[in-house]
Amino acid sequence: MTISVSSVTDIEARKAEHLRVCLEEDVSCQQVTSGFERYRFTHNCLPEINRSDINLQTSFLGKTVGAPVLISSMTGGTELAKLVNTRLATIAQRYRLAMGVGSQRIVIEQPHLASTFAVRSFAPDILLLANLGAVQLNYGCGLNDCLHLVNSLQADALILHLNPLQECVQSRGDTNFAGLLAKIAQLCEQLPVPIVVKEVGNGISAPMAQKLMDAGVAAIDVAGAGGTSWAKVESQRAEDDQQRRLGQTFGDWGLPTADCLNSIRAIAPTFPLIASGGLLNGLDVAKAIALGADLAGLARPFLAAAVQSEAAVDQLAQVLIAELETALFCTGNATLAQLRSSGALQPV
Numbered sequence: 001m002t003i004s005v006s007s008v009t010d011i012e013a014r015k016a017e018h019l020r021v022c023l024e025e026d027v028s029c030q031q032v033t034s035g036f037e038r039y040r041f042t043h044n045c046l047p048e049i050n051r052s053d054i055n056l057q058t059s060f061l062g063k064t065v066g067a068p069v070l071i072s073s074m075t076g077g078t079e080l081a082k083l084v085n086t087r088l089a090t091i092a093q094r095y096r097l098a099m100g101v102g103s104q105r106i107v108i109e110q111p112h113l114a115s116t117f118a119v120r121s122f123a124p125d126i127l128l129l130a131n132l133g134a135v136q137l138n139y140g141c142g143l144n145d146c147l148h149l150v151n152s153l154q155a156d157a158l159i160l161h162l163n164p165l166q167e168c169v170q171s172r173g174d175t176n177f178a179g180l181l182a183k184i185a186q187l188c189e190q191l192p193v194p195i196v197v198k199e200v201g202n203g204i205s206a207p208m209a210q211k212l213m214d215a216g217v218a219a220i221d222v223a224g225a226g227g228t229s230w231a232k233v234e235s236q237r238a239e240d241d242q243q244r245r246l247g248q249t250f251g252d253w254g255l256p257t258a259d260c261l262n263s264i265r266a267i268a269p270t271f272p273l274i275a276s277g278g279l280l281n282g283l284d285v286a287k288a289i290a291l292g293a294d295l296a297g298l299a300r301p302f303l304a305a306a307v308q309s310e311a312a313v314d315q316l317a318q319v320l321i322a323e324l325e326t327a328l329f330c331t332g333n334a335t336l337a338q339l340r341s342s343g344a345l346q347p348v
Helices: 010-024 079-095 105-109 111-116 134-138 143-153 164-169 180-190 206-215 230-237 241-249 257-267 282-290 300-306 310-329 336-341
Strands: 039-041 058-060 063-065 069-071 098-100 128-133 157-162 195-199 219-221 273-276 295-298 345-347
Touching: 010 079, 010 230, 010 300, 039 282, 069 079, 069 310, 079 098, 079 111, 079 300, 079 310, 105 111, 105 143, 128 134, 128 143, 134 157, 134 180, 143 157, 143 180, 164 230, 164 241, 180 195, 180 206, 195 273, 206 219, 206 257, 230 241, 257 273, 257 282, 282 295, 282 310, 282 336, 295 300, 300 310, 310 336
Parallel strands: 069 098, 069 295, 098 128, 128 157, 157 195, 195 219, 219 273, 273 295
Antiparallel strands: 039 345, 058 063
């Protein structure tokens, strides 16, 4: 599908250009990986279970999901984004997967674009996450704006995403991150739904995770390095040579996803965690779960499928589930809890 940005407003054009760059340009990390390739499962040649008895169901933030897969936050604000989100939500409902929408800041600035995010009618039962850049709390967004975004989406929780590197590379980016932790803590007290804090592909360290937990966040998405590099995305969109070079210099900046998981789990054995950043298939999902994640998020694979067709998204969901089930079956585990405690995943 060819993505055109010629007939939309400036803010919509930025969203459309993000989609185009993610799909058409090489913006993946090259020098840093997710870290999952450093682990292998021990094969069990006699699993002693019936594959049909494998149960992938789990719960997150009090809501049941059919498999530990999150369709990670991607887009909104354009007609193509509306189509993408509709297709993703339809399949999320079919397989009871969790889903996050892209940053909804555009809805605050242009309320008529709320419909491009509004997917609850297509997915009445899923865990659905609203989304706003945390830095916007320093640029005029407050409790009422967050409530509006959550309510307009009928979301179960709000993601606050942290993207300091992206904002540094983005032309005219919002780079005042001063005092944000206190504002996040205040919002955690005031907002009636849980708050999830996530990075956008550069990772969250254990010390920072501890600060966020102390601030009252309900869950963390480590969103580590190894997948799409938003520094590279913004470098492709840069309006001057300095911003373009910044994106190239910092294109592989960040903490590998597996390392984030390990370090945070060492200090918080039971805190709700999502692993995203560089996951490509159901085997990566299984590794993330074995390392301690509660959910595993994928973005670009779902985006690439969604711009093709609803059937392509359905096929991707099916294969992810089949890959995850196969990993459990060939390690002799019938549930996600058994996989986590089995010790079947070992460093290479």
